[in-house]
Amino acid sequence: MSSPLVKQVQARFSMAGAFASAMLLAISLSAHADDSRLSLADRVSQLEQAVQNRTQAGIEQVNRIQDLQSQVQQLQGQVEELQHQLQQAGEQGKAQYVDLDSRLGRLEAGNGASGGNAQKPVQAAVAPAAQAASAAPAASAAPATPAADPAQAQAAYNAAFTALRGGQYAQASRLFRDFIQQYPDHALTPNAFYWLGESYYVTMNYQVAHDAFAHLLSAFPKSEKAPDAMLKLGYTQVELKQTAAAVATLKAVSRQYPGSNAASLAQERLRRLQLSGGQG
The missing domain is CATH 1.25.40.10 (Tetratricopeptide repeat domain)
Incomplete structure (x- = not known):
């Protein structure tokens, strides 16, 4: 039979182990909570960055459309001028008659x-x-x-x-x-x-x-x-x-x-x- 002293020591070791386990569990839960908070913040940051990127892309697309419209207007003016020059050239060609x-x-x-x-x-x-x-x-x-x-x-x-x-x-x-x-x-x-x-x-x-x-x-x-x-x-x-x-x-x-x-x-x-x- 174990002596009362041995039982007392065993009981203390058991309590110490339980306390240590509880501490480890608390630390693990705290770390997991921190990781969850960081992950959520990262996700929000990524979403904000995605929205910003899309907004910037939309602005760039609008600018490109405006540039294209300006180029089309310039080309229309050039086409009209070329048509006039072609008409003049045709009239000059007819002069041979x-x-x-x-x-x-x-x-x-x-x-x-x-x-x-x-x-x-x-x-x-x-x-x-x-x-x-x-x-x-x-x-x-x-x-x-x-x-x-x-x-x-x-x-x-x-x-x-x-x-x-x-x-x-x-x-x-x-x-x-x-x-x-x-x-x-x-x-x-x-x-x-x-x-x-x-x-x-x-x-x-x-x-x-x-x-x-x-x-x-x-x-x-x-x-x-x-x-x-x-x-x-x-x-x-x-x-x-x-x-x-x-x-x-x-x-x-x-x-x-x-x-x-x-x-x-x-x-x-x-x-x-x-x-x-x-x-x-």
Whole structure:
């Protein structure tokens, strides 16, 4: 049998072991609680960092979109300028079709080098019919023939228009002048003046084209070709560096023929003039 002393010692050792176990358990629980708190804090920090990163990414994306929009606007402006240059190059390419007849037509106009109306607005360009008629491209040297029947007149007009559509601009201008000379009071005469102006415009005989369009507006102000003639008159003034007159003419197109295709084109040309500082 164990002595009371041994039992007492054993009891003390048992209590000491229990106390030690309890202490270890408390330390372990405390450490686990600290680890849990640290982990939660880390998670909150990570979430905050993720939100911040996403916010920054969103801001960067908005900035990139704004940069792209700005680049698109710049590219649109460049495309418009290239289109204008391409149009100019095409017109210059068409000049190869010009022969002695087109030069003769400019001389016949009488004021191809005058430039006296450089700063006159459209009201001056569409002055009284007698004044504009003196500036209009003259007919060919052939004498006027008596008015033929309607079929002959239509055939003559069709021949001139076919030449124009085929790129035979010198021939077209000659045929349209002949038509105007032979049929000055025909219903198609205003159209003939318009296409005569076009035949000179595409071959860069801008002064003669100017005179044809101006005469149409003066002699046939109610013609269905009047809006387009006024628009092209403004175009020729741009090419002739008559900027003030061109602006006045193009504004008059929008004012007198609102809602028309000519008015829309006039507004576009005015916008291009403003963007280019008045250089067309």
